[in-house]
Amino acid sequence: MPLIDIEVIQGVFSDEKKRAMISKVTDAMVSVEGEAMRGVTWVRIKEVKSGDWAIGGQPLSAADVLKLAAE
Amino acid sequence: MPLIDIEVIQGVFSDEKKRAMISKVTDAMVSVEGEAMRGVTWVRIKEVKSGDWAIGGQPLSAADVLKLAAE
Amino acid sequence: MPLIDIEVIQGVFSDEKKRAMISKVTDAMVSVEGEAMRGVTWVRIKEVKSGDWAIGGQPLSAADVLKLAAE
Amino acid sequence: MPLIDIEVIQGVFSDEKKRAMISKVTDAMVSVEGEAMRGVTWVRIKEVKSGDWAIGGQPLSAADVLKLAAE
Amino acid sequence: MPLIDIEVIQGVFSDEKKRAMISKVTDAMVSVEGEAMRGVTWVRIKEVKSGDWAIGGQPLSAADVLKLAAE
Amino acid sequence: MPLIDIEVIQGVFSDEKKRAMISKVTDAMVSVEGEAMRGVTWVRIKEVKSGDWAIGGQPLSAADVLKLAAE
Numbered sequence: 493m494p495l496i497d498i499e500v501i502q503g504v505f506s507d508e509k510k511r512a513m514i515s516k517v518t519d520a521m522v523s524v525e526g527e528a529m530r531g532v533t534w535v536r537i538k539e540v541k542s543g544d545w546a547i548g549g550q551p552l553s554a555a556d557v558l559k560l561a562a563e
Numbered sequence: 564m565p566l567i568d569i570e571v572i573q574g575v576f577s578d579e580k581k582r583a584m585i586s587k588v589t590d591a592m593v594s595v596e597g598e599a600m601r602g603v604t605w606v607r608i609k610e611v612k613s614g615d616w617a618i619g620g621q622p623l624s625a626a627d628v629l630k631l632a633a634e
Numbered sequence: 635m636p637l638i639d640i641e642v643i644q645g646v647f648s649d650e651k652k653r654a655m656i657s658k659v660t661d662a663m664v665s666v667e668g669e670a671m672r673g674v675t676w677v678r679i680k681e682v683k684s685g686d687w688a689i690g691g692q693p694l695s696a697a698d699v700l701k702l703a704a705e
Numbered sequence: 706m707p708l709i710d711i712e713v714i715q716g717v718f719s720d721e722k723k724r725a726m727i728s729k730v731t732d733a734m735v736s737v738e739g740e741a742m743r744g745v746t747w748v749r750i751k752e753v754k755s756g757d758w759a760i761g762g763q764p765l766s767a768a769d770v771l772k773l774a775a776e
Numbered sequence: 777m778p779l780i781d782i783e784v785i786q787g788v789f790s791d792e793k794k795r796a797m798i799s800k801v802t803d804a805m806v807s808v809e810g811e812a813m814r815g816v817t818w819v820r821i822k823e824v825k826s827g828d829w830a831i832g833g834q835p836l837s838a839a840d841v842l843k844l845a846a847e
Numbered sequence: 848m849p850l851i852d853i854e855v856i857q858g859v860f861s862d863e864k865k866r867a868m869i870s871k872v873t874d875a876m877v878s879v880e881g882e883a884m885r886g887v888t889w890v891r892i893k894e895v896k897s898g899d900w901a902i903g904g905q906p907l908s909a910a911d912v913l914k915l916a917a918e
Contacts, residue, residue, distance in 0.1 A: 493571065493572055493575075493616060493618075493623060493628050494569060494570065494571050495569075495570040496567060496568070496569050496570075496588070497567070497568045497570075498565060498566075498567050498592070499565065499566040499567075499568075500564060500565050501564055504564075505595075505596070509595055509596075512595045513591075513592065513595050513596075516591035516592075516594060516595060517567070517588055517591045517592065519591070520584075520587040520588045520590070520591040521569070521584065521587075521588065523587060524576075524580055524583045524584050524587060525576070525580075525584075525632060526632045526633075528631060528632055528633070528634045529628075529631065529632055532618075532631070545564060547564075547603075552564060557564050557600075560599060560600065560603070561596060561597045561599050561600055562597075562599070563599045
C-alpha cells in the first residue's frame, strides 16, 4: 500500500542517483513498516522542469540546485 | 527542493511510526543528494481513509494492511 | 502499475457510491489495459472538504454539487 | 467536480488506448454520479518515465509492463 | 483548465483566510491567462495534518507555522 | 510551508507567462498569509500533455484552450 512520490527538478540527479533514491527510500520505508510490506511499497520519481519550481517567487534552475548541493 | 510524499491508509501506522518514516526517509534522501540539501528536503505523510484505497477493485481496510504487515 | 485517483468533495457520495466508483473505474481501466493488469491496478478516492474546492473563485459546497447532480 | 488522474508508465499505452481510457473512465464515473455531472468530470492522464516507477525497490520499465500485460 | 492546488498545514488558516486565498489566487491566475479562462479555473485547498509535514526531518506543527507567520 | 501546484496543458503558456503566474500567485498567497511566510512558499508549474486532459470525456488540445482564451 504505501506510495512514495519523490519530486525533484529535472536535470539535477543522474539516472544512477535516481536508482539509489528509489532503493534507499524503499529500504527506509520497509525498515519502519516491516519486511512483509516490501512487495506493496511503490516508489516513484517525478521531475519538474527546470525553472518551473519556485521558492518565494524565485524560479529555481537545475544549476541553482546543483550549486546548493555542492556547498 | 526535493518533496517526498508518503501516502498510507489511515489507522495503520501510529504517530511514532509516522515520525520514524519521516526521519528515515529524510536521511535516505540526504544520503543520496548530499547533506547540503537537508534543509530544503520536505517530507509529508498523507492518509487515505480506510476503504478508499483499492487494489484490483478490492478496497483495503486498515485491518487488511495490519494483517499483511504481521505475516 | 496504473494508479487512478478519484477526487471528490466530501459529503457528496455515500460509501456505497464510492464502492461503485472503485469497482466500475477499475473495470473500465482493465477493459483497456487487459485483464492481466487487474492485480496491479490501484484506485483511490480522496475527499476535499466542502468549501475548499472552487470553480472560477466560487467555493463549492457538498450541497451545491448534490443540487447539480439532481438536475 | 470530480477529478480523475490516471497515472501510467510512459511508452506503455498508445494514444488510441489513452483516448479509450479517458472515454471509458469518464463513462464509469458518470454511471455512478449521474449524467448531469458529465460536464464537470475531468479526467487526466499523467505519464511517469520508464524506470522511475518502482515496486518493492525494483524499477519497472515500459517493457516490463508490456510483458506483464501480455501474460 | 488550469487546476491550482494549495496545500497547507491544518489549523493554520481560518476559513476566512482560506476563502481569501481561493479568491486572490484565482484572480492572480486570471490576470495572466485572461478573463475568458475564469470559469475553467479550479482552485482547491488541501490540508495536511499538523505534524505530518516535515522540513529537514523536523515535523512542523500548526503552532510552529503560526509562530513563524507572526515574526 | 504552503505548496502551490499550478497544472496547465503543455504548449498553452509561454515561459514568460509561466514566470508571471509564479510571481503573481506567490504574491497572492503572501498577501493572505503574511510577508514572513514568503521564503517558505513554494510554487510549481506542472504541464499535462496536450490531449491528455479531458472534460466530460472530450480531450482538450493546447489549441482548444488557446481558442477559449482568445474569446
